[in-house]
Amino acid sequence: MRVSLKWLRDYVDVPLEAEELAERLTMAGVAVGAVYRPGREVAGVVTGRIERVEPHPNADKLVVCRVNTGDGELRQIVTGAPNVREGQVVPVALEGARLAGGAVIKRARFRGVESCGMLCSGQELGLDPKTMPPDQAHGIMVLPPDTPLGADVRPLLGLDDAILELDLTPNRGDCLSVIGVAREVAALLGLPLRLPETEVAAAPGSSLEGRVRVDILDPGLCRRYVALLFTGIKVGPSPLWLQERLRAAGMRPISNVVDITNYVMLEMGQPLHAFDYRALKDGHIIVRRAQPGETVVTLDGVERRLDPEMLVIADPGGPVAIAGIMGGLHTEVTEKTAEVLLESAYFNPTSIRRTSRALGLRSEASLRFEKGIDLEGCLAAARRAAYLVARLGVGEVVAGAVDNYPLPQERRVVVxxxxxxxxxxxxxxxxxxxxxxxxxxxxxxxxxxxxxxxxxxxxxxxxxxxxxxxxxxxxxxxxxxxIPATLPCGPTTKGFRTRRQELLRRVGGVLVGCGLSEVITYSFISPASFDRLRLPPESPLRKALKLQNPLSYEQSVMRTTLLPGLLEVLVRNFNRRVTSGAIFELGRVFYPKDGEVLPEERLLLAAAAMGQAASGWNRQPVQLDFYFLKGVLEVLAERLGLPALDYERERQNPAFHPGRAARVVAEGRELGVLGEIHPDVLEDYGLGARACAFELDLEAVLEMATREPRYQPLPRYPGVRRDIALVVPREVSCGEILRVIREAGGENLRQVQLFDVYEGRQIKKGYRSMAFSLFFQAVDRTLTDEEVAARVEAISAAAARELGAELRR
Known part of the structure; x- marks a missing residue:
């Protein structure tokens, strides 16, 4: 919101300079982000009328103008402005004048013709080009024809003004108006507040009776609708003072009727809209929800499709405006308009916000409706507009007003x-x-x-x-x-982390120590993510919680898995030529609960990796593959004091390669999944590299973790190492063999490690040889060869019995 200090002083006699006032307002909670003085460098620029326009004798794109600046002398000025016409009143920078930016005007010759000054554009005077009419955006500024000649343009165009740019918090919608800010200033400085004039005499013998009808079909979305009628409308440019006020607020003047509605909106905070009355069928306004499939062509010339969640202003023939956001092209006020119906209404802020977002259409009006306007101010704002219509000679005010107010507001009383x-x-x-x-x-x-x-x-x-x-x-x-500054007092307690906080901190530390980088992704994901992961229709992960008012389709459901976010991070990096990396995320997922409003939130840990770790002069590159992430899991399990992890074949999760994925299990409890991402999933995401990932139920991991590390004394007695090679069917997994070995190996079996896998002519078809290194050690004695041999024999027998394995000789 931009507030002109000159405009503000119409309502309260501010004795302060702009900078001091900005400081006082900011300290009172109405933050002023900046103070602008648009014409502080402009000097010596006056108004002049172009009496004659002649072609330049030596240049096709230049013309020679004879300009009258009110002193009886016609000055010759050469210009290339495309919109120059005889009779125009324009800003003229005479010799010695200074423009915005500090440029000083001097006499000059252009292709042999002397020029005694310069015709100025609004931008050269420090005005925002966006507030200029389209035909003047790249040419000279044209002033109203009744502008006095020889007058200093600084006060005429508000260049002697100071503009306060407010940085308002969302709750202070009342300060989105000059009157609202004036109330604050009057209260802070203890000064009286002057409210604008609203009383106006109606045209004799006129009456609104039977000419305008307003029906509100949804009072929950429109609590009040006021309509006035003006006749004898003469559409044209606004007076210069009104244009100057609009430009100071950052708005472009359009026509006197539209400018009055914008002026009152900026002044009182109440958006207004003007309809061409004769374009409305029977003068009948219907405020209702849109019908399915209805469309309306808005003032910007775009046809917009509506839905039943949107509120529209309609007549018996269909929608004529999108309530609170933008009017329709069919009822636009034009130069042919003779009668105007003025709308001043209150629309539900939530409805306006949703409609604006759904259509991708925001306006100064919707901004104010979204924050909430003064329900009691609708009629006063309409009367203020009527006062300006009569004062400026734009038209005549028809007696009476339609004020449909189905839900009167009771003013709140707070203790x-x-x-x-x-x-x-x-x-x-x-x-x-x-x-x-x-x-x-x-x-x-x-x-x-x-x-x-x-x-x-x-x-x-x-x-x-x-x-x-x-x-x-x-x-x-x-x-x-x-308010005096004081130190807090009272009993203090020593802060500490809970067991859960300590474990989560340890998890993050372990993964970072293993070379992974932590990322944080959005909890909102696209429903298309489930298709990219190739989840079947019946998958419970597809039962995601939908957002009622999403920012976009890409963020319209709550995530049920962390994998989409991690894969999108890998893709983003890969597309920027970062083809290697390992990342992890500690994040919550959300599962809907039948019959309950709030979902079940569950904490997961997920990691993903691709490419290879950087090599150095003293180390070889490490592939960031399945075995890398498996090693990370083993380190994490050790640091958290988890039981030994087992890995069972995983073929059910379609996001992972069916032959390169495993379920992570501890003491028979499934903790998650580890594996290589399915090639089809990588193709769906557009990732041009192999990638691996794991996802764990961190709640289950934390339940099984021990808080403190456990130590045991170093063994005093030597251990014995034996190797065993088992020929097993190919479908038997290594995890199953390790389970059998550990169960049959007894308490003195300390370590088991796979060191060879062989398939060849010496092994029969459908089988493979898997060799394991076994390490036995007792804490109270040195084991004998007979004891170790008995354990190895027990292992061989158990493998044969449970797995159909044979001892390879």
Whole structure:
């Protein structure tokens, strides 16, 4: 929101300079981000009328103008502006004048013709080119024909003004108006507030009766609709002072009718809309939800498809505007418009926000409706517009108004306790001063029970509904700088991390130590992610929680797995030529619960890797593959004190390669899955490299983890190592063999390691040889060869019995 200091002084006599006022407002919670003085460098530029335009004798794109600046002398000025016409009143920079940016104008010759000055564009005077009419954006600025000649353009164009750019918090929608800011200034400085004139005499003998009808079919989305009628409309440019006010706020003047509606919106915070009355069927306004499949062509010339969640303004023939956002092209006010119906309404903020987002269409009006406007101000704003229509001679005001107000608002009354104010602020504000401060802000205060105050909230302060809100208002008006700084006091306790926090910290530390980088991805994902992962229709992971108001389709459901986010990170890096890397994420997933509003949240740990780790002069590159991530899991299990991990063949998860994936199990409990990502999934994501991943149920991992590490003394007795080679069917997994070996090996079997896998002519078809290194060691004695041989024999027998294995000789 941009506020002109000159405009602000129409309502309150501000004695401060712009910078000091900005500081006072910021300290009161109405932050001013910047102060601009658009014409501070401009000097010596006056108004002049172009009396003659002649071709340049030596240049096709230049013309020679004779300009009258009011002193009786016609000055010769050469220009290349494409919109120059005889009779125009324009800004003229004479010799010695200074423009925005500091350029000084001097006499010059252009292709042999002398030029005694310069015709100026708005941009050269420090005005925003976006606020200029299209035909003047790249040419000279054209002023109204009744502009006096020889006048300094600084006050005429507001170049002697200061502009305050407010950086408002979302709750202060009341300050999206000059009057709203003026209220704040008047309260802070203890000055009287002058409200704009709204009383206007209607045209004699005119009546609105029978000419305008307003029906509200959904009062929950439109709580009030006011309509006025103007006749005898003469559409044309606005006076210069009105254009200057709009430009100061960053808006482009269009025509007197449209400019009046924008002026009142900026002044009072109430968006208005003007319809060409004769384009409305029977003068009948219907406020309703859109019908399925309905469309409307908006003022920007775009046909927009509507849905039943959107509120529209319609006549009996169909939609004529999207409520609170943009009008329709069919009812646009043009130069042929003779009668105007003015709309001043209150629309539901949530409805406007959703419609605006769904259509990708935002406007100054929708911004104000989204934040909540003054429900009681609709009629006053309409009357203010009627006053300007009559004052500027734009048209005549028809007597009467249609005010459809199906849900009148009861002003809120909030109880305020003085002791609560003192408790929160840490300073004792006398009750009488509290009443005065709130009264200056527009609140009505009366006595309640005991020392309580009953505070009636003004209708324009939609953000105040609780006692703590009133405490904040007292603090703002009292002055934060008056609240003394104190040190907190009270008993202190030593902080510590819970067991869960310690374990989570350890998990992250272990993975970072293994060379992985932590990432954080969005909890919102695209439903298409489940298709990319090749999940079947019946997969429970597809039962995702849908967002009611998503930012986009790509973020419309809550994730049930961490894999999509990690794969998207790998793809983003790969597309930027970072083809190697290992990442992990500790994040929550969300599972809907039948009959309950809130979903089940579960903490998962997932990691993904591709490529190879960087090599060095003293080390070989390490492939970031299945075995790398398996090693990471083994280290994590050791550091968390988990039981030994087992790996069982995984063929059910379609996101992983069916022959290169395993279920991670500990003491018979499944913890997650580890494996290489399926090639089809990689193709769906557009990842041009092999990738591996694991995903663990971290809640289950933390339940099985031990908080403190356990130590045991170094063995005093030597161990014995034996090798055994088993010929087993190819479908028997290594995990199954390891389980049998550990069970049959007894308590003295300390380590088992696979060191060879062989298939060849010496092994019969359908079988393979797997060789294991066994290490036996007792804590109380040296084992004999007979004891070790007995254990090896037991292992061989168990493998033959349970797995159909044969001992390879």
């Amino acid at each position: 305020l306790r003085p002791e609560r104010v003192a408790q929160v602020l840490g300073v004792d504000v006398p009750p009488q001063e509290t009443r005065e401060l709130l009264g200056r802000l527009g609140f009505e205060v009366r006595e309640g029970e005991g020392r309580q105050m009953l505070v009636k909230v003004p209708s324009y302060r939609v953000d105040v509904s609780r006692e703590i809100d009133l405490v904040e208002e007292v603090a703002r008006a009292y002055g934060y700088q008056r």
